[in-house]
Amino acid sequence: MKSLLFFLLFAYALIGQDITPSAVFSVRGYVNDFVVSDGKLFVATDRGTVDIFDLKKMALVYQIVLNPTEDGWGERVPVRILSVDVQDRRILVTGIVKDGFRAVWLFENLRLKPIVDAKEKLMLKEAHFADDGHIVMGTFSSELIRYSLQERAPLYRRQLNDTAIGDMAMSLDRRFVVTSDESGAVRVVCAKTGKVVRELPSKHLDNVFHVAAGKDVIVTGGNDRRVCIFGKKRNYVIRTDFPVYCVGVSPEGKTGVYLKGDDQILQLFDIETGKETDRLVGHKALVNQIRFLDETTLLSSEKGPYVYLWKIKSANPR
Known part of the structure:
Protein backbone atom coordinates (compact mmCIF):
# COMPACT_ATOMS: atom_id res chain seq x y z
CA MET A 1 0.00 0.00 0.00
CA MET A 123 -5.43 47.87 -42.00
CA LEU A 124 -4.38 47.83 -38.37
CA LYS A 125 -3.96 44.68 -36.34
CA GLU A 126 -3.72 46.43 -32.96
CA ALA A 127 -2.56 49.59 -31.20
CA HIS A 128 -0.75 50.13 -27.89
CA PHE A 129 0.44 52.96 -25.68
CA ALA A 130 4.21 53.52 -25.65
CA ASP A 131 6.06 54.60 -22.52
CA ASP A 132 5.84 58.32 -23.38
CA GLY A 133 2.11 58.42 -24.10
CA HIS A 134 2.32 58.20 -27.88
CA ILE A 135 0.84 55.12 -29.48
CA VAL A 136 2.38 52.37 -31.62
CA MET A 137 0.23 50.64 -34.23
CA GLY A 138 0.96 47.54 -36.27
CA THR A 139 -0.59 46.80 -39.66
CA PHE A 140 -1.22 43.42 -41.25
CA SER A 141 1.49 44.25 -43.81
CA SER A 142 4.13 44.40 -41.03
CA GLU A 143 4.31 48.19 -40.95
CA LEU A 144 4.90 49.79 -37.56
CA ILE A 145 3.49 53.29 -37.03
CA ARG A 146 4.30 55.62 -34.14
CA TYR A 147 1.44 58.08 -33.80
CA SER A 148 1.03 61.34 -31.92
CA LEU A 149 -2.28 61.66 -30.07
CA GLN A 150 -1.89 65.44 -29.84
CA GLU A 151 -1.09 66.04 -33.51
CA ARG A 152 -3.14 63.10 -34.81
CA ALA A 153 -0.33 62.33 -37.23
CA PRO A 154 2.36 59.67 -37.69
CA LEU A 155 5.77 60.35 -36.16
CA TYR A 156 7.27 57.51 -38.22
CA ARG A 157 6.23 54.60 -40.43
CA ARG A 158 8.61 51.62 -40.60
CA GLN A 159 8.23 48.61 -42.86
CA LEU A 160 9.67 45.76 -40.81
CA ASN A 161 9.33 42.99 -43.37
CA ASP A 162 7.60 42.10 -46.63
CA THR A 163 5.49 39.33 -45.07
CA ALA A 164 2.26 39.56 -43.07
CA ILE A 165 2.48 40.27 -39.36
CA GLY A 166 1.79 37.43 -36.97
CA ASP A 167 1.51 39.24 -33.65
CA MET A 168 2.93 42.14 -31.65
CA ALA A 169 3.38 42.75 -27.93
CA MET A 170 4.79 45.57 -25.82
CA SER A 171 7.60 45.01 -23.33
CA LEU A 172 6.70 45.52 -19.67
CA ASP A 173 8.19 49.03 -19.68
CA ARG A 174 6.51 49.84 -23.04
CA ARG A 175 9.84 50.92 -24.55
CA PHE A 176 10.01 48.06 -27.03
CA VAL A 177 7.70 46.21 -29.37
CA VAL A 178 8.12 42.50 -30.02
CA THR A 179 6.83 41.51 -33.45
CA SER A 180 6.50 38.27 -35.37
CA ASP A 181 5.51 37.44 -38.93
CA GLU A 182 4.57 34.56 -41.20
CA SER A 183 8.22 33.89 -42.09
CA GLY A 184 8.91 32.79 -38.50
CA ALA A 185 11.04 35.84 -37.66
CA VAL A 186 10.80 37.47 -34.22
CA ARG A 187 12.12 41.01 -33.73
CA VAL A 188 12.52 43.49 -30.88
CA VAL A 189 11.86 47.05 -32.08
CA CYS A 190 12.50 50.34 -30.29
CA ALA A 191 9.08 51.96 -29.87
CA LYS A 192 10.54 55.48 -30.02
CA THR A 193 12.59 55.13 -33.21
CA GLY A 194 11.04 52.15 -35.00
CA LYS A 195 14.48 50.59 -35.44
CA VAL A 196 15.03 46.87 -35.00
CA VAL A 197 17.35 46.53 -32.00
CA ARG A 198 17.48 42.75 -32.01
CA GLU A 199 16.39 39.91 -34.27
CA LEU A 200 15.90 36.88 -32.06
CA PRO A 201 17.40 33.49 -33.05
CA SER A 202 13.99 32.09 -33.92
CA LYS A 203 13.59 28.36 -34.59
CA HIS A 204 10.15 28.86 -36.09
CA LEU A 205 9.64 27.52 -39.60
CA ASP A 206 6.26 29.10 -40.28
CA ASN A 207 3.85 31.81 -39.15
CA VAL A 208 4.27 32.87 -35.51
CA PHE A 209 0.74 33.29 -34.19
CA HIS A 210 1.36 34.74 -30.77
CA VAL A 211 4.01 36.62 -28.78
CA ALA A 212 4.31 37.27 -25.03
CA ALA A 213 6.96 39.30 -23.17
CA GLY A 214 8.00 39.10 -19.52
CA LYS A 215 11.09 40.16 -17.58
CA ASP A 216 14.14 39.05 -19.60
CA VAL A 217 12.14 36.47 -21.56
CA ILE A 218 9.98 36.27 -24.70
CA VAL A 219 7.72 33.33 -25.52
CA THR A 220 6.27 32.64 -28.98
CA GLY A 221 3.94 30.04 -30.47
CA GLY A 222 3.51 29.14 -34.11
CA ASN A 223 1.91 27.17 -36.88
CA ASP A 224 4.93 24.85 -36.92
CA ARG A 225 3.80 23.33 -33.59
CA ARG A 226 6.62 24.94 -31.68
CA VAL A 227 6.90 27.10 -28.61
CA CYS A 228 10.12 29.14 -28.65
CA ILE A 229 11.58 30.58 -25.46
CA PHE A 230 14.11 33.41 -25.72
CA GLY A 231 15.62 33.94 -22.28
CA LYS A 232 18.44 35.85 -20.67
CA LYS A 233 20.40 32.67 -19.98
CA ARG A 234 19.34 30.39 -22.83
CA ASN A 235 16.99 29.84 -25.76
CA TYR A 236 15.12 26.60 -26.35
CA VAL A 237 12.14 25.04 -28.12
CA ILE A 238 9.17 23.00 -26.90
CA ARG A 239 7.78 20.81 -29.68
CA THR A 240 4.08 19.98 -29.63
CA ASP A 241 1.60 17.98 -31.72
CA PHE A 242 -0.65 20.88 -32.69
CA PRO A 243 -0.26 24.47 -33.92
CA VAL A 244 0.28 26.81 -30.95
CA TYR A 245 -2.23 29.65 -31.20
CA CYS A 246 -1.67 31.32 -27.85
CA VAL A 247 1.14 31.74 -25.30
CA GLY A 248 1.82 33.71 -22.13
CA VAL A 249 4.58 34.46 -19.62
CA SER A 250 4.49 35.75 -16.05
CA PRO A 251 5.79 39.26 -15.31
CA GLU A 252 8.98 38.03 -13.61
CA GLY A 253 9.57 35.54 -16.41
CA LYS A 254 9.35 32.45 -14.19
CA THR A 255 6.28 30.70 -15.62
CA GLY A 256 5.26 30.17 -19.23
CA VAL A 257 2.02 28.84 -20.64
CA TYR A 258 0.85 27.71 -24.07
CA LEU A 259 -2.30 26.34 -25.69
CA LYS A 260 -1.69 22.61 -26.01
CA GLY A 261 -3.67 20.54 -28.51
CA ASP A 262 -7.23 21.06 -29.69
CA ASP A 263 -8.90 20.43 -26.31
CA GLN A 264 -8.21 24.05 -25.25
CA ILE A 265 -5.92 23.01 -22.41
CA LEU A 266 -3.37 25.54 -21.21
CA GLN A 267 -0.04 23.93 -20.32
CA LEU A 268 2.13 25.64 -17.71
CA PHE A 269 5.89 25.21 -17.75
CA ASP A 270 8.93 26.37 -15.83
CA ILE A 271 10.79 28.95 -17.94
CA GLU A 272 14.19 28.13 -16.42
CA THR A 273 14.04 24.36 -16.93
CA GLY A 274 11.41 23.97 -19.66
CA LYS A 275 9.64 21.36 -17.52
CA GLU A 276 5.88 21.15 -18.00
CA THR A 277 3.92 21.42 -14.75
CA ASP A 278 0.20 21.95 -14.16
CA ARG A 279 -2.58 22.28 -16.73
CA LEU A 280 -5.44 24.78 -16.85
CA VAL A 281 -8.67 23.04 -17.83
CA GLY A 282 -12.04 24.62 -18.54
CA HIS A 283 -12.02 26.52 -21.83
CA LYS A 284 -14.81 25.62 -24.26
CA ALA A 285 -13.56 27.49 -27.37
CA LEU A 286 -10.26 28.48 -28.96
CA VAL A 287 -8.09 30.43 -26.49
CA ASN A 288 -7.00 33.78 -27.96
CA GLN A 289 -5.38 35.77 -25.13
CA ILE A 290 -3.48 35.04 -21.91
CA ARG A 291 -2.45 37.75 -19.42
CA PHE A 292 -0.71 37.30 -16.07
CA LEU A 293 -1.60 39.60 -13.17
CA ASP A 294 1.33 38.37 -11.09
CA GLU A 295 3.31 35.15 -10.61
CA THR A 296 0.34 33.19 -9.28
CA THR A 297 -2.67 34.72 -11.04
CA LEU A 298 -3.56 34.87 -14.72
CA LEU A 299 -6.54 35.39 -16.97
CA SER A 300 -7.32 33.89 -20.37
CA SER A 301 -10.04 34.47 -22.95
CA GLU A 302 -11.55 32.44 -25.76
CA LYS A 303 -13.43 33.02 -28.99
CA GLY A 304 -16.61 33.09 -26.99
CA PRO A 305 -18.17 35.23 -24.25
CA TYR A 306 -15.85 34.23 -21.39
CA VAL A 307 -12.68 35.36 -19.61
CA TYR A 308 -11.33 32.89 -17.03
CA LEU A 309 -9.31 33.67 -13.89
CA TRP A 310 -6.82 31.08 -12.62
CA LYS A 311 -4.75 30.69 -9.46
CA ILE A 312 -1.50 28.75 -9.86
CA LYS A 313 1.73 27.98 -8.02
CA SER A 314 4.75 30.13 -8.80
CA ALA A 315 7.61 28.39 -10.60
CA ASN A 316 10.99 28.57 -8.89
CA PRO A 317 9.86 30.74 -5.93
CA ARG A 318 12.73 32.80 -4.57
Whole structure:
Protein backbone atom coordinates (compact mmCIF):
# COMPACT_ATOMS: atom_id res chain seq x y z
CA MET A 1 0.00 0.00 0.00
CA LYS A 2 2.82 2.38 0.89
CA SER A 3 4.55 1.54 -2.41
CA LEU A 4 1.39 2.35 -4.35
CA LEU A 5 0.96 5.66 -2.51
CA PHE A 6 4.58 6.59 -3.20
CA PHE A 7 4.13 5.74 -6.89
CA LEU A 8 1.00 7.87 -7.14
CA LEU A 9 2.70 10.82 -5.44
CA PHE A 10 5.70 10.45 -7.72
CA ALA A 11 3.51 10.30 -10.83
CA TYR A 12 1.55 13.33 -9.63
CA ALA A 13 4.77 15.29 -9.22
CA LEU A 14 5.82 14.36 -12.75
CA ILE A 15 2.63 15.16 -14.63
CA GLY A 16 1.33 18.01 -12.47
CA GLN A 17 -2.34 18.59 -11.79
CA ASP A 18 -5.39 19.90 -13.63
CA ILE A 19 -6.48 23.32 -12.35
CA THR A 20 -9.99 24.66 -12.93
CA PRO A 21 -10.93 28.37 -13.07
CA SER A 22 -11.30 30.35 -9.86
CA ALA A 23 -13.78 32.71 -11.55
CA VAL A 24 -15.40 33.35 -14.93
CA PHE A 25 -16.33 36.74 -16.39
CA SER A 26 -19.08 36.79 -19.01
CA VAL A 27 -19.76 39.37 -21.72
CA ARG A 28 -22.21 39.79 -24.54
CA GLY A 29 -20.62 38.69 -27.82
CA TYR A 30 -17.15 37.21 -28.35
CA VAL A 31 -13.99 38.36 -26.60
CA ASN A 32 -11.25 39.56 -28.96
CA ASP A 33 -8.84 41.09 -26.46
CA PHE A 34 -8.50 42.13 -22.83
CA VAL A 35 -6.07 43.90 -20.50
CA VAL A 36 -5.84 44.45 -16.76
CA SER A 37 -4.99 47.78 -15.10
CA ASP A 38 -5.42 49.13 -11.55
CA GLY A 39 -7.56 46.21 -10.44
CA LYS A 40 -9.88 46.46 -13.43
CA LEU A 41 -10.41 44.02 -16.30
CA PHE A 42 -11.07 45.66 -19.70
CA VAL A 43 -12.68 43.27 -22.19
CA ALA A 44 -12.98 44.14 -25.91
CA THR A 45 -15.79 42.39 -27.77
CA ASP A 46 -17.04 41.91 -31.31
CA ARG A 47 -20.28 43.65 -30.28
CA GLY A 48 -18.70 47.10 -30.13
CA THR A 49 -18.19 47.28 -26.37
CA VAL A 50 -15.38 47.41 -23.85
CA ASP A 51 -16.76 45.86 -20.67
CA ILE A 52 -14.94 46.96 -17.50
CA PHE A 53 -14.98 44.65 -14.46
CA ASP A 54 -13.78 45.29 -10.92
CA LEU A 55 -11.62 42.28 -10.06
CA LYS A 56 -12.23 42.57 -6.32
CA LYS A 57 -15.98 42.97 -6.59
CA MET A 58 -16.10 40.49 -9.49
CA ALA A 59 -18.69 42.74 -11.11
CA LEU A 60 -19.23 44.82 -14.23
CA VAL A 61 -18.76 48.48 -13.29
CA TYR A 62 -18.78 50.29 -16.65
CA GLN A 63 -19.25 49.71 -20.35
CA ILE A 64 -17.86 51.71 -23.26
CA VAL A 65 -20.18 51.45 -26.26
CA LEU A 66 -19.02 52.44 -29.76
CA ASN A 67 -21.52 53.74 -32.29
CA PRO A 68 -22.43 51.14 -34.93
CA THR A 69 -20.75 51.21 -38.34
CA GLU A 70 -21.93 50.22 -41.83
CA ASP A 71 -21.27 46.87 -43.47
CA GLY A 72 -20.87 46.29 -47.21
CA TRP A 73 -24.64 46.37 -47.73
CA GLY A 74 -25.20 49.61 -45.86
CA GLU A 75 -26.61 47.92 -42.77
CA ARG A 76 -25.76 49.24 -39.31
CA VAL A 77 -23.65 46.69 -37.42
CA PRO A 78 -21.59 46.74 -34.22
CA VAL A 79 -17.92 47.66 -34.46
CA ARG A 80 -15.77 44.59 -34.08
CA ILE A 81 -13.16 45.69 -31.54
CA LEU A 82 -9.75 44.14 -32.23
CA SER A 83 -7.64 45.43 -29.37
CA VAL A 84 -7.76 47.44 -26.17
CA ASP A 85 -4.99 49.03 -24.09
CA VAL A 86 -4.91 51.12 -20.92
CA GLN A 87 -2.41 53.65 -19.59
CA ASP A 88 -2.93 56.25 -16.82
CA ARG A 89 -6.72 55.76 -16.94
CA ARG A 90 -6.75 56.36 -20.68
CA ILE A 91 -8.23 53.60 -22.81
CA LEU A 92 -7.15 52.94 -26.40
CA VAL A 93 -9.60 51.04 -28.63
CA THR A 94 -9.01 49.67 -32.14
CA GLY A 95 -11.87 48.34 -34.26
CA ILE A 96 -13.13 47.48 -37.75
CA VAL A 97 -15.33 50.14 -39.35
CA LYS A 98 -16.71 50.97 -42.80
CA ASP A 99 -15.23 49.07 -45.79
CA GLY A 100 -13.18 46.92 -43.43
CA PHE A 101 -10.74 49.69 -42.54
CA ARG A 102 -9.65 50.28 -38.97
CA ALA A 103 -10.33 53.11 -36.57
CA VAL A 104 -8.76 54.02 -33.23
CA TRP A 105 -10.47 55.84 -30.35
CA LEU A 106 -9.23 57.30 -27.08
CA PHE A 107 -11.54 57.10 -24.06
CA GLU A 108 -10.59 59.65 -21.41
CA ASN A 109 -12.58 61.54 -18.75
CA LEU A 110 -15.70 59.60 -19.78
CA ARG A 111 -15.41 60.89 -23.35
CA LEU A 112 -14.71 58.86 -26.48
CA LYS A 113 -12.54 60.74 -29.00
CA PRO A 114 -11.65 59.50 -32.51
CA ILE A 115 -7.90 59.30 -33.19
CA VAL A 116 -7.64 57.40 -36.49
CA ASP A 117 -10.63 57.04 -38.80
CA ALA A 118 -11.51 55.00 -41.88
CA LYS A 119 -10.38 57.80 -44.22
CA GLU A 120 -6.75 56.91 -43.45
CA LYS A 121 -7.42 53.44 -44.90
CA LEU A 122 -5.19 51.63 -42.44
CA MET A 123 -5.43 47.87 -42.00
CA LEU A 124 -4.38 47.83 -38.37
CA LYS A 125 -3.96 44.68 -36.34
CA GLU A 126 -3.72 46.43 -32.96
CA ALA A 127 -2.56 49.59 -31.20
CA HIS A 128 -0.75 50.13 -27.89
CA PHE A 129 0.44 52.96 -25.68
CA ALA A 130 4.21 53.52 -25.65
CA ASP A 131 6.06 54.60 -22.52
CA ASP A 132 5.84 58.32 -23.38
CA GLY A 133 2.11 58.42 -24.10
CA HIS A 134 2.32 58.20 -27.88
CA ILE A 135 0.84 55.12 -29.48
CA VAL A 136 2.38 52.37 -31.62
CA MET A 137 0.23 50.64 -34.23
CA GLY A 138 0.96 47.54 -36.27
CA THR A 139 -0.59 46.80 -39.66
CA PHE A 140 -1.22 43.42 -41.25
CA SER A 141 1.49 44.25 -43.81
CA SER A 142 4.13 44.40 -41.03
CA GLU A 143 4.31 48.19 -40.95
CA LEU A 144 4.90 49.79 -37.56
CA ILE A 145 3.49 53.29 -37.03
CA ARG A 146 4.30 55.62 -34.14
CA TYR A 147 1.44 58.08 -33.80
CA SER A 148 1.03 61.34 -31.92
CA LEU A 149 -2.28 61.66 -30.07
CA GLN A 150 -1.89 65.44 -29.84
CA GLU A 151 -1.09 66.04 -33.51
CA ARG A 152 -3.14 63.10 -34.81
CA ALA A 153 -0.33 62.33 -37.23
CA PRO A 154 2.36 59.67 -37.69
CA LEU A 155 5.77 60.35 -36.16
CA TYR A 156 7.27 57.51 -38.22
CA ARG A 157 6.23 54.60 -40.43
CA ARG A 158 8.61 51.62 -40.60
CA GLN A 159 8.23 48.61 -42.86
CA LEU A 160 9.67 45.76 -40.81
CA ASN A 161 9.33 42.99 -43.37
CA ASP A 162 7.60 42.10 -46.63
CA THR A 163 5.49 39.33 -45.07
CA ALA A 164 2.26 39.56 -43.07
CA ILE A 165 2.48 40.27 -39.36
CA GLY A 166 1.79 37.43 -36.97
CA ASP A 167 1.51 39.24 -33.65
CA MET A 168 2.93 42.14 -31.65
CA ALA A 169 3.38 42.75 -27.93
CA MET A 170 4.79 45.57 -25.82
CA SER A 171 7.60 45.01 -23.33
CA LEU A 172 6.70 45.52 -19.67
CA ASP A 173 8.19 49.03 -19.68
CA ARG A 174 6.51 49.84 -23.04
CA ARG A 175 9.84 50.92 -24.55
CA PHE A 176 10.01 48.06 -27.03
CA VAL A 177 7.70 46.21 -29.37
CA VAL A 178 8.12 42.50 -30.02
CA THR A 179 6.83 41.51 -33.45
CA SER A 180 6.50 38.27 -35.37
CA ASP A 181 5.51 37.44 -38.93
CA GLU A 182 4.57 34.56 -41.20
CA SER A 183 8.22 33.89 -42.09
CA GLY A 184 8.91 32.79 -38.50
CA ALA A 185 11.04 35.84 -37.66
CA VAL A 186 10.80 37.47 -34.22
CA ARG A 187 12.12 41.01 -33.73
CA VAL A 188 12.52 43.49 -30.88
CA VAL A 189 11.86 47.05 -32.08
CA CYS A 190 12.50 50.34 -30.29
CA ALA A 191 9.08 51.96 -29.87
CA LYS A 192 10.54 55.48 -30.02
CA THR A 193 12.59 55.13 -33.21
CA GLY A 194 11.04 52.15 -35.00
CA LYS A 195 14.48 50.59 -35.44
CA VAL A 196 15.03 46.87 -35.00
CA VAL A 197 17.35 46.53 -32.00
CA ARG A 198 17.48 42.75 -32.01
CA GLU A 199 16.39 39.91 -34.27
CA LEU A 200 15.90 36.88 -32.06
CA PRO A 201 17.40 33.49 -33.05
CA SER A 202 13.99 32.09 -33.92
CA LYS A 203 13.59 28.36 -34.59
CA HIS A 204 10.15 28.86 -36.09
CA LEU A 205 9.64 27.52 -39.60
CA ASP A 206 6.26 29.10 -40.28
CA ASN A 207 3.85 31.81 -39.15
CA VAL A 208 4.27 32.87 -35.51
CA PHE A 209 0.74 33.29 -34.19
CA HIS A 210 1.36 34.74 -30.77
CA VAL A 211 4.01 36.62 -28.78
CA ALA A 212 4.31 37.27 -25.03
CA ALA A 213 6.96 39.30 -23.17
CA GLY A 214 8.00 39.10 -19.52
CA LYS A 215 11.09 40.16 -17.58
CA ASP A 216 14.14 39.05 -19.60
CA VAL A 217 12.14 36.47 -21.56
CA ILE A 218 9.98 36.27 -24.70
CA VAL A 219 7.72 33.33 -25.52
CA THR A 220 6.27 32.64 -28.98
CA GLY A 221 3.94 30.04 -30.47
CA GLY A 222 3.51 29.14 -34.11
CA ASN A 223 1.91 27.17 -36.88
CA ASP A 224 4.93 24.85 -36.92
CA ARG A 225 3.80 23.33 -33.59
CA ARG A 226 6.62 24.94 -31.68
CA VAL A 227 6.90 27.10 -28.61
CA CYS A 228 10.12 29.14 -28.65
CA ILE A 229 11.58 30.58 -25.46
CA PHE A 230 14.11 33.41 -25.72
CA GLY A 231 15.62 33.94 -22.28
CA LYS A 232 18.44 35.85 -20.67
CA LYS A 233 20.40 32.67 -19.98
CA ARG A 234 19.34 30.39 -22.83
CA ASN A 235 16.99 29.84 -25.76
CA TYR A 236 15.12 26.60 -26.35
CA VAL A 237 12.14 25.04 -28.12
CA ILE A 238 9.17 23.00 -26.90
CA ARG A 239 7.78 20.81 -29.68
CA THR A 240 4.08 19.98 -29.63
CA ASP A 241 1.60 17.98 -31.72
CA PHE A 242 -0.65 20.88 -32.69
CA PRO A 243 -0.26 24.47 -33.92
CA VAL A 244 0.28 26.81 -30.95
CA TYR A 245 -2.23 29.65 -31.20
CA CYS A 246 -1.67 31.32 -27.85
CA VAL A 247 1.14 31.74 -25.30
CA GLY A 248 1.82 33.71 -22.13
CA VAL A 249 4.58 34.46 -19.62
CA SER A 250 4.49 35.75 -16.05
CA PRO A 251 5.79 39.26 -15.31
CA GLU A 252 8.98 38.03 -13.61
CA GLY A 253 9.57 35.54 -16.41
CA LYS A 254 9.35 32.45 -14.19
CA THR A 255 6.28 30.70 -15.62
CA GLY A 256 5.26 30.17 -19.23
CA VAL A 257 2.02 28.84 -20.64
CA TYR A 258 0.85 27.71 -24.07
CA LEU A 259 -2.30 26.34 -25.69
CA LYS A 260 -1.69 22.61 -26.01
CA GLY A 261 -3.67 20.54 -28.51
CA ASP A 262 -7.23 21.06 -29.69
CA ASP A 263 -8.90 20.43 -26.31
CA GLN A 264 -8.21 24.05 -25.25
CA ILE A 265 -5.92 23.01 -22.41
CA LEU A 266 -3.37 25.54 -21.21
CA GLN A 267 -0.04 23.93 -20.32
CA LEU A 268 2.13 25.64 -17.71
CA PHE A 269 5.89 25.21 -17.75
CA ASP A 270 8.93 26.37 -15.83
CA ILE A 271 10.79 28.95 -17.94
CA GLU A 272 14.19 28.13 -16.42
CA THR A 273 14.04 24.36 -16.93
CA GLY A 274 11.41 23.97 -19.66
CA LYS A 275 9.64 21.36 -17.52
CA GLU A 276 5.88 21.15 -18.00
CA THR A 277 3.92 21.42 -14.75
CA ASP A 278 0.20 21.95 -14.16
CA ARG A 279 -2.58 22.28 -16.73
CA LEU A 280 -5.44 24.78 -16.85
CA VAL A 281 -8.67 23.04 -17.83
CA GLY A 282 -12.04 24.62 -18.54
CA HIS A 283 -12.02 26.52 -21.83
CA LYS A 284 -14.81 25.62 -24.26
CA ALA A 285 -13.56 27.49 -27.37
CA LEU A 286 -10.26 28.48 -28.96
CA VAL A 287 -8.09 30.43 -26.49
CA ASN A 288 -7.00 33.78 -27.96
CA GLN A 289 -5.38 35.77 -25.13
CA ILE A 290 -3.48 35.04 -21.91
CA ARG A 291 -2.45 37.75 -19.42
CA PHE A 292 -0.71 37.30 -16.07
CA LEU A 293 -1.60 39.60 -13.17
CA ASP A 294 1.33 38.37 -11.09
CA GLU A 295 3.31 35.15 -10.61
CA THR A 296 0.34 33.19 -9.28
CA THR A 297 -2.67 34.72 -11.04
CA LEU A 298 -3.56 34.87 -14.72
CA LEU A 299 -6.54 35.39 -16.97
CA SER A 300 -7.32 33.89 -20.37
CA SER A 301 -10.04 34.47 -22.95
CA GLU A 302 -11.55 32.44 -25.76
CA LYS A 303 -13.43 33.02 -28.99
CA GLY A 304 -16.61 33.09 -26.99
CA PRO A 305 -18.17 35.23 -24.25
CA TYR A 306 -15.85 34.23 -21.39
CA VAL A 307 -12.68 35.36 -19.61
CA TYR A 308 -11.33 32.89 -17.03
CA LEU A 309 -9.31 33.67 -13.89
CA TRP A 310 -6.82 31.08 -12.62
CA LYS A 311 -4.75 30.69 -9.46
CA ILE A 312 -1.50 28.75 -9.86
CA LYS A 313 1.73 27.98 -8.02
CA SER A 314 4.75 30.13 -8.80
CA ALA A 315 7.61 28.39 -10.60
CA ASN A 316 10.99 28.57 -8.89
CA PRO A 317 9.86 30.74 -5.93
CA ARG A 318 12.73 32.80 -4.57
